[in-house]
Amino acid sequence: MIEFKNVSKVFKNQNVLRNISFKINKGELVSIIGASGCGKTTTLKMINALIKPSTGKILINGEDIAFKDVIKLRRNIGYVIQQTGLFPHMTIRENIEIIQRVEKVDKNFIEKKTYELMNMVGLNPEEYLDRYPTELSGGQQQRIGVARAFATEPEVILMDEPFSALDPITRLQLQDELIDLQSKLRKTIVFVTHDMDEAIKIADKICIMNNGEIVQYDTPENILKNPCNDFVSEFIGKNRIWSSPDFIKAKDIMIENPVTCYKNMSLLKAMEKMRSFQVDSLMVIDKSNCLLGIITAKQIQNKTDRSISIKNVMESNFLNISPDETIIDILELVKEKKISKIPVIDNDNILKGIITKSSLFTTLSQQFLDTEEVE
Numbered sequence: 001m002i003e004f005k006n007v008s009k010v011f012k013n014q015n016v017l018r019n020i021s022f023k024i025n026k027g028e029l030v031s032i033i034g035a036s037g038c039g040k041t042t043t044l045k046m047i048n049a050l051i052k053p054s055t056g057k058i059l060i061n062g063e064d065i066a067f068k069d070v071i072k073l074r075r076n077i078g079y080v081i082q083q084t085g086l087f088p089h090m091t092i093r094e095n096i097e098i099i100q101r102v103e104k105v106d107k108n109f110i111e112k113k114t115y116e117l118m119n120m121v122g123l124n125p126e127e128y129l130d131r132y133p134t135e136l137s138g139g140q141q142q143r144i145g146v147a148r149a150f151a152t153e154p155e156v157i158l159m160d161e162p163f164s165a166l167d168p169i170t171r172l173q174l175q176d177e178l179i180d181l182q183s184k185l186r187k188t189i190v191f192v193t194h195d196m197d198e199a200i201k202i203a204d205k206i207c208i209m210n211n212g213e214i215v216q217y218d219t220p221e222n223i224l225k226n227p228c229n230d231f232v233s234e235f236i237g238k239n240r241i242w243s244s245p246d247f248i249k250a251k252d253i254m255i256e257n258p259v260t261c262y263k264n265m266s267l268l269k270a271m272e273k274m275r276s277f278q279v280d281s282l283m284v285i286d287k288s289n290c291l292l293g294i295i296t297a298k299q300i301q302n303k304t305d306r307s308i309s310i311k312n313v314m315e316s317n318f319l320n321i322s323p324d325e326t327i328i329d330i331l332e333l334v335k336e337k338k339i340s341k342i343p344v345i346d347n348d349n350i351l352k353g354i355i356t357k358s359s360l361f362t363t364l365s366q367q368f369l370d371t372e373e374v375e
C-alpha cells in the first residue's frame with residue numbers, strides 16, 4: 001500500500017532521514033515513534049508530499065507519488081494534526097464538507113455523509129454542525145478533525161500527534177474510539193506519536209526511529225518481547241511488557257517438555273517416575289504427543305492395586321489452554337477453577353507445555369525483581 005524505498009532527506013546540510021525503507025500494508029495502523037528530531041514527522045509529511053525526499057521513492061499502491069498531481073494526492077489522503085487544523089471562521093459543517101464541495105460532490109450526498117461522520121465520532125449533528133470550532137472543547141475539535149479526515153473516504157489517513165495536547169482522560173477516550181473506528185473501517189493509518197503507551201495500544205505495527213533511521217519496525221508484541229538493541233530496550237522501558245499483559249502469552253511462560261508417560265504404564269511405574277522427576281503429576285500422551293489425560297500422585301495413592309494401567313485411572317476431562325492465551329486469562333482460570341496446573345495444547349491437541357502455580361509465581365516475581373534492578 002505505502003512503500004518507502006531508500007528515502008533520504010537533507011535539509012541545510014543536515015541528514016533528517018537516512019536511507020529508510022519500509023512498507024505499510026493496506027488496512028494497517030502503523031505508529032511512527034521516536035524522540036523529537038528523529039524524523040518521524042518528516043516521514044509522515046512525505047506521504048502527502050508536504051516534504052519531498054532528497055533521494056529515494058515513495059510509492060502508494062505501487063505508484064511513485066513524485067509523478068502524481070499533488071492536489072489530487074492530498075485530497076485523497078486524510079490528515080489530522082495536533083492543533084486540529086480546523087478553520088476558525090467556518091462552521092463545523094463547513095469544515096467537514098470543504099473538500100467535497102470543492103470537488104462538487106452532490107449536495108444531498110454531502111449532507112448525508114456529514115451526518116454519518118458526526119455520528120461516527122460521537123457528536124450530535126443537530127447540536128454541533130452549526131457551531132464554530134472555538135465553541136467546542138479540545139476533544140470535540142479533535143473529533144471533528146477526525147471526521148473531516150474521513151469525509152472523502154480516503155484509503156490513507158495521516159495523524160500527526162493528534163491527541164498529544166489533550167487531557168489524559170479525553171486522550172484515552174479518543175484512542176479507544178480510534179481503535180473502534182479502525183476495527184470497522186480498516187483504513188491505512190500512519191500515526192505519529194512520542195508516547196510508547198499510545199503506540200502499543202493502537203498500532204498494528206510500530207516503527208521506532210532515531211537520528212533519521214528506522215531502528216526497529218515490528219508488531220508491538222514482538223518489540224516488547226524482542227527489542228533489537230539497547231536503544232530500543234531503553235526507549236520502550238525494561239518493564240514495559242507488564243503494562244501490556246495481553247502480550248504475555250502461555251507460550252512465553254509455560255514449562256516446556258513436561259514429564260509425560262504413556263497410557264499403558266502401570267500406576268506403580270508412574271509413581272516411581274513422579275518421584276524420580278520430583279513432580280506430583282504426569283501428562284499422559286500417545287506416540288504423536290497428543291494429550292490424552294493427566295494422572296496425579298493423589299489418584300494413585302487412592303488405589304490399592306498399582307499394577308493396573310494409567311488409562312484406567314487418569315483424568316480424561318481436563319482443563320487446558322492454547323499457547324496464545326494471555327497471562328490474564330490464565331490467572332483468572334487458576335483463581336476460578338482453583339487448579340494448580342494447566343496443560344498447554346495446540347489446535348491439534350499436541351502437548352506444548354504446562355503452566356503451574358509455581359511457574360506463574362516465578363513469572364510474576366520476576367516483574368518485581370526486574371523493577372528492583374532498574375531502581
